[in-house]
Amino acid sequence: MNTDARRYVIIVFFLLVGSIYAVRLFYMQVMDDSWTLRAQEIAEKRQQITPPRGVFFDRRGKKIVANKTYFNLMMREADMKEKFDTNAFAKLIGWTPMKVKSRFWEIKLGEGKYKNPHTGKTTSNYQKIRSYPFVKEMSMEEMANIAPYLQNFPGFYEEITSMRSYPYANAANILGYLSEVNGEEVKEDHFYRAGDNIGRAGLERFYETELRGIKGIHYIVTSALNNAIEPYANGKYDTIAKQGPALHLGVDIVLQAYGEKLMKNKRGCIVAIEPSSGEVLALVSAPTFDPNLFVGKRSISKNYSRLISDPSKPLYPRPLSAEYPPGSTFKLIQALTALQEGVIRPGTSFPCTKSMVGCHNHPHARNVSEAVQYSCNPYFYYTVKKIIQQGKRKKVTEDAPIGLAKWTKYMKSFGFGVKLETDITGIRPGLIPDPAYYDKWYGHNAWGFSTIRSNSIGQGEVKATPLQLANLAAILANRGWFITPHFVKSIGSKGPLAIYKKKQYTMINRVHFDPVIEGMRMVVNEKGGTGSQARIKDIVVCGKTGTVQNPQGEDHSVFIAFAPMYKPKIAIAVFIENAGFGGTWAAPIANLMMEKYLKKKITDKEKEKHILESDLD
Amino acid sequence: MSRNMKRDESILGNIDWGLAIVFLIMVFMGVANVYSAAFNPKHPDLFDFSQKYGKQIMWVGISMFLGLLVFLIDASIYRKFAIPIYLFCLVLLVIVLFMPSVNGAHAWLGIGSLGIQPAEFAKIGTAIALSSYVNSINVKQQNVNTVIVANIILLFPMALILLQPDAGTFVVFTGFLFVMYREGITYDPIVLHLVNLIPGVRFKSTWVGSHFIPILFVVVFLSIITLLMSNNTIHFFLFPGIDIPGFFGVIGALLFMGVATYLILRFFASKRERNRITMIVVIGFFLCSLIASIVNFGFQGLKKHQKDRIELFLGLREDPDGEDYNRNRAMAAVGSGGFFGKGYGNASVASVESNHVPESETDFIFCPLAEEWGFLGSFVLICLFMFMLFRIVQIAERQKSRFNRVYAYCVAMILFYHFAVNIGMDIGFAPVIGIPLPFFSYGGSSMMSFSVMMFVLLKLDSQRGDVLG
Structure with a gap:
């Protein structure tokens, strides 16, 4: 039998396999990119490099939020000795041996488990060859104490990390704090990876996207043991991490610290604004806390629950969130509105009848300025009545809603009853009632001015935050306009956000401010004024006291002011809870703050001493 | 002196240079590939004999020396000493079973990296024995007995290799069945x-x-x-x-x-x-x-x-990190090569440091090649093997001696099996059984045995004109 032809069978086999392999290789390598992705999954890893966060400077260039180097004590089980001396290690890091052991378990269990759907086997995600932080965020001192002995414990080593540090232990409620992102945040924004920090409150949260900077990506080739072995493609695709821009704050940290000092043992707020720019100079919420308490996971978990459950609510940003009745300070814009509406003139006078609203004993207010000076309740009762009931309708209950609607517009043009667009979280709008509000309570056309009269003296339904009151002081200082109060005067070198460059005008003409401001000057500087405690030598201070009735207890003491009278540099609102008359507590504190800011020194040491030593809490 | 020169010239002149050059190209590519696959930055010297590339060069040198010996010895010796060579291989295969196990198999004779794998050489021994037997019988006489004897020649080494166990080499031996098929020794007498x-x-x-x-x-x-x-x-x-x-x-x-x-x-x-x-x-x-x-x-x-x-x-079952770890990593390495590859020395999956692909310098040597040279390199490799196989078939068919022809087919089938299985397991077409890729995989035994196999073929071919050679 001739078998020569069988050579073709063999040749065909060779050809068959060769061509099938070539086609298969072409498909795998060129057409199908799933293996490329698989290879990236296996070996080409992206290492994210988190840049240090942007830092904060105060208005005088002092660094108030910095980054400090901390250490994580890392553990890699694969490198550990078989006989690990738990007791010695516990002694070194100052833990109990029990705590060390439970920390091991915590790390292992914290990694979770993976169930292979095919084999049904469940394996821990924990890997001996991976590094885990055993103790997080140790200070340089803590690390320095144990570092020399770490060589006795192979598998443990130090890793540098960066955390916030606050050279001034102030302004915690402005700055906010950082903590680790939660699962939802990671899902929502791909910027974050588990373990990353995110701004939790205050400016840290508001300016999160600026402050966090731009992450760098370093592509590496990793080994089967998950070790980085070399940069991928010699770093051709790497991007460099970029630190977030520095925030330049309008806050004067010295003034802020002084305010916090004055507010010790008191509850309430101080808000100071530079009227011409709308920059917040100080925003004190008392009681407050040291921002350094909220640095790092360990101290946050230690301090957070204590502070959150503190009945004096140190974490509550009072100046932004607390809505108080504005009291007599509200009379100022009633006067302005009435003048603008033409229902009164600067020389208008009303008798202090005390029949509808109570009043204290004071000389007769012959004009608007004196009414402000004496804070005459009946005067403003009549004034606001004239605004609300302008006689457009015969029936009082039909007339009042028209007037109130107009009034509401005026109030809102001053930033009351609306959320100010200040660059911080936690802003509340306060409350300016409109006709719908009362319709809901009393029914349509079922109420008149007498129902809502308390609002005319800043009681009743109206509510405002201390920030809004400080903004009112700034509007008065500017005679009719304001720039939305804000903290950051410049993001890096780019200046503030666009909205903080725009003047917002109230509905009041410039001319109507003079009699009211004259009244404010008299409040502080003339005999019979309610705010004489706010007087500063050589500087004309304009102010207005307020005493807010408080059904829960003692009256709140309020004072708003600006100084100097011409070319004002500072506008301020002080709000002291349960402290009584506005002139007694709020006015002297405002005085000290303004003097501190304007003169950089305190002339009346007695007054300062008195305030510092008073315990109103 | 001059006569010797002339004889040498005649040997070189009769060599099939097409095959020889492809063989040398592949050896050269193999060393270059091992250099990348086993590269150790602490020992960057190609000739560093503490490293696998240094050793591979040493093995190439030894192989060339063996080749020289093969060329100096008359080709008739293989036919004459077929049975002793075969028996010697069997003895080695028996001895190796009593050697300590390395990676679960009794495959190594000798110590450490200087050991040899008798199974690699048994392929040559069996090829010679089969060639000798087929040469000795009359084709027309083929009957149940000849089929049985031919199969028994294969059976002994196959059984001993399975005992090691070495499934890969065992499979390669089935390639001899194709050689028998070509020679008309089929299972037809038994079926009949x-x-x-x-x-x-x-x-x-x-x-x-x-x-x-x-x-x-x-x-x-x-x-x-x-x-x-x-x-x-x-x-x-x-x-x-x-x-x-x-x-x-x-x-x-x-x-x-x-x-x-x-x-x-x-x-x-x-x-x-x-x-x-x-x-x-x-x-x-x-x-x-x-x-x-x-x-x-x-x-x-x-x-x-x-x-x-x-x-x-x-x-086919997705278990990329369990049962299917090796194949999955190997395929990722090959598949991520793209058209032009990642560049020489740039493998990320199959690099020695990353170690994702185990044995990337021996059984999975195709992975770094395919990853670094992409489809272009893979295709060139396939073409080289195809050329080599066709050339050997061509050489086989031009032999006057049946012994030579059978031996040549044996070489072709052995190479083909190694090629098909080795690359097949990197592209998901063959189960993962460890057998080296000829001339590319690191290892002394495979380098020497494939080289000697090739030299013997070249020598036999160069003397094909000898009467009854």
Whole structure:
């Protein structure tokens, strides 16, 4: 039998396999990119490099939020000795041996488990060859104490990390704090990876996207043991991490610290604004806390629950969130509105009848300025009545809603009853009632001015935050306009956000401010004024006291002011809870703050001493 | 002196330079590839003998020296000493079973990196013994006895190798069945013997018996490919939206190959044979399509647990970090190469430091090559092997001596098996059984045995003119 032809069978086999392999290789390598992705999954890893966060400077260039180097004590089980001396290690890091052991378990269990759907086997995600932080965020001192002995414990080593540090232990409620992102945040924004920090409150949260900077990506080739072995493609695709821009704050940290000092043992707020720019100079919420308490996971978990459950609510940003009745300070814009509406003139006078609203004993207010000076309740009762009931309708209950609607517009043009667009979280709008509000309570056309009269003296339904009151002081200082109060005067070198460059005008003409401001000057500087405690030598201070009735207890003491009278540099609102008359507590504190800011020194040491030593809490 | 020179010249002159050059090119590429696959930055010197690339160069040197010896020894020695060589190999295979086990197999003779694997050399010994036996018998005399003897020659080394155990080399030995097929020693006498036991039946030969080996090969190969493809859809990323179910892909490929085979065979065949070839190709295509259909639809009709078992065997089950770790990593390395590759020394999956692909310098040596040189490099490698195989068949067919021809076919089949299985396991077409890629995988035994195998072939061919050589 001739078998020569069988050579073709063999040749065909060779050809068959060769061509099938070539086609298969072409498909795998060129057409199908799933293996490329698989290879990236296996070996080409992206290492994210988190840049240090942007830092904060105060208005005088002092660094108030910095980054400090901390250490994580890392553990890699694969490198550990078989006989690990738990007791010695516990002694070194100052833990109990029990705590060390439970920390091991915590790390292992914290990694979770993976169930292979095919084999049904469940394996821990924990890997001996991976590094885990055993103790997080140790200070340089803590690390320095144990570092020399770490060589006795192979598998443990130090890793540098960066955390916030606050050279001034102030302004915690402005700055906010950082903590680790939660699962939802990671899902929502791909910027974050588990373990990353995110701004939790205050400016840290508001300016999160600026402050966090731009992450760098370093592509590496990793080994089967998950070790980085070399940069991928010699770093051709790497991007460099970029630190977030520095925030330049309008806050004067010295003034802020002084305010916090004055507010010790008191509850309430101080808000100071530079009227011409709308920059917040100080925003004190008392009681407050040291921002350094909220640095790092360990101290946050230690301090957070204590502070959150503190009945004096140190974490509550009072100046932004607390809505108080504005009291007599509200009379100022009633006067302005009435003048603008033409229902009164600067020389208008009303008798202090005390029949509808109570009043204290004071000389007769012959004009608007004196009414402000004496804070005459009946005067403003009549004034606001004239605004609300302008006689457009015969029936009082039909007339009042028209007037109130107009009034509401005026109030809102001053930033009351609306959320100010200040660059911080936690802003509340306060409350300016409109006709719908009362319709809901009393029914349509079922109420008149007498129902809502308390609002005319800043009681009743109206509510405002201390920030809004400080903004009112700034509007008065500017005679009719304001720039939305804000903290950051410049993001890096780019200046503030666009909205903080725009003047917002109230509905009041410039001319109507003079009699009211004259009244404010008299409040502080003339005999019979309610705010004489706010007087500063050589500087004309304009102010207005307020005493807010408080059904829960003692009256709140309020004072708003600006100084100097011409070319004002500072506008301020002080709000002291349960402290009584506005002139007694709020006015002297405002005085000290303004003097501190304007003169950089305190002339009346007695007054300062008195305030510092008073315990109103 | 001058006579010696002349003789040397005549040897060199008679060498098949086509084969020799391809062989040398592959050895050179192999060393370069091992240098990248086993690169140690602490020892960057190519000739650092503490490193695998240094050692590989040493093995190449030793192989060349052995080649020189082969060229100096008269080719008739292999025919004359076929039985002692064969027996010597068997003795080594027995001795190795008593050696300490390395990686679960008693495969190494000697210590550490200087040891040799007798199984590698047993291939040459068996090839020589088979050539010698086939040479000794008359083709027309083939009967049950000759088939049995030829199979026994294979059986001894195969059994001993299976005892090591070394499944890869065991599989390679089945390649000798193709050589026997080419020489007409098939299972036909046995099939006939059995068939003719049936009263009234008296065949002279059966088609199935004669072509049992290639048919088996086609059925197995086609079945595996069909099963692999039956669950897939082929996507063309250049033409998104055009997705072809895997089964039609297989049929399409068969059609393409049928046409290609027809055209190629027509080129070789005489006019008289053309009609026959046409018929064979057409019938072949329909038979193959039938097999593919049976496998495909038969598989779909299987019960779930049966399906699972087959899928698990074929590595179709997704278990990339468990059972299928090696293959998955290997395929990722190969598949991520792209068209032009990642560049020499730039493998990220198959690099020695990353160690994702285990044994990337020995059994999985194709991975770094495919990853670094991409489809271009892979295709060149396939072309080189194809050229080498065709050339050896060509050489085989021009031999006057049957011994030489059988030996040449043995070499071709051994190389082909190594090529097909080794690369097949990197592209998901073959189970992961560790056998080296000739001339590329790091290792002294494989380097030396493949080289000696090649030199012996070149020597035999160079003396093909000798009377009764």
